[in-house]
Amino acid sequence: MFDVIVVGGGPAGLNAALTLGRQRRRVLVVDSGTYRNEPAEEMHMFLSRDGFPPAELRRLGRQELANYPTVEIREDLVVAVTGTADDFAVELAGGSTERARRLLLASGQADVLPEVDGVAERFGRGVYHCPFCHGFETAGKPLAVLGGDFSHAMLALYVADRFSDDVVLCANGPLEVSEELRAALSDRKIEVREEPVTRVGGVQNALIVHFADGTPLERGAVFHRPVSRQRSDLAASLGCELLPDGCVRVNAMQQTTVAGVYAAGDTARLAELVGPTPFVITAAADGAKAAIWLEQDLFRSSVNVPIPG
DSSP states (O other), rough: EEEEEOOOOOOOHHHHHHHHHHTTTTTEEEEEEEEETOOOOOOOOOOTTTTOOOOHHHHHHHHHHHTTEEEEEOOOEEEEEEEEEEEEEEEETOOOEEEEEEEOOOOOEEEESOOBBBBHOOOBBTTEEEEEHTGOOOGTTTTTOOOOOOOHHHHHHHHHHHSSEEEEEEOOSSSSHHHOOOOOOHHHEEEOSSSOOOEEEEEETTEEEESSOOOOOSSSSSEEEEEEEEEEEEOOOOOOBTTTTOOOOOOTTOOOOOEEEEOOOOGGEETTTTSOOHHHHHHHHHHHHHHHHHHHHHHHHHHHHOOOO
């Protein structure tokens, strides 16, 4: 019986395992080997690791966890979970079933990219999802935003405000926004192109956006905010409440609505937030928070002393 099984070996899961390992909890981290930021060559906004490769952060995290004998990392995939708090049964694709007193879901989100040729191959390498993560490196370059809804129009306004005075919104079809938002784009001199986008070509820092008709557009970078979904359906199968955007609902202690099940990273968010914060540093922080409250949960349940009201 493990104290905690952590589903996911990204920054949230690894940092949770580190925190719990330091409290000598028996922890199993199940890592599928698939990560949302795998295409990215650099991560940012992580103090002391700004510009660091995400894969190197994971490697160093695993190396640090090797110092804690009660922590095990297993490369496998969780396919099903049954049971309740203090006795969860976790079925792995490799054929084994492991038991744990508590669960931490940290499998993250997966991006669903548009069906535009060349976007997937350049995602994280010229086509970027987040101006917080990649905007600074694109400053002063001619930029494009790919998408024709409210969020992409607002993204175009943002990158024009922060990083470039040459921004084109490639709506990939009719721009579906209010007249007020169209006026805001016009006021910022953001050109809108509504021709269907057929392909994004070129190389990093020198991309070319091709349209069904019209002149191709040369850009230093393209921003696109893809739709995301849960990488795993475990939370739903356990009966955890999901928010309208698909994130797992948690409280301030990273607890889900199912007893004994916690969630961290971009898998989950507080209902009070308008959306997830899909950054490496916030995922790692969520993992630490979840582990701290998990530890207190496990400890208090073992001593069976009522907590004063």
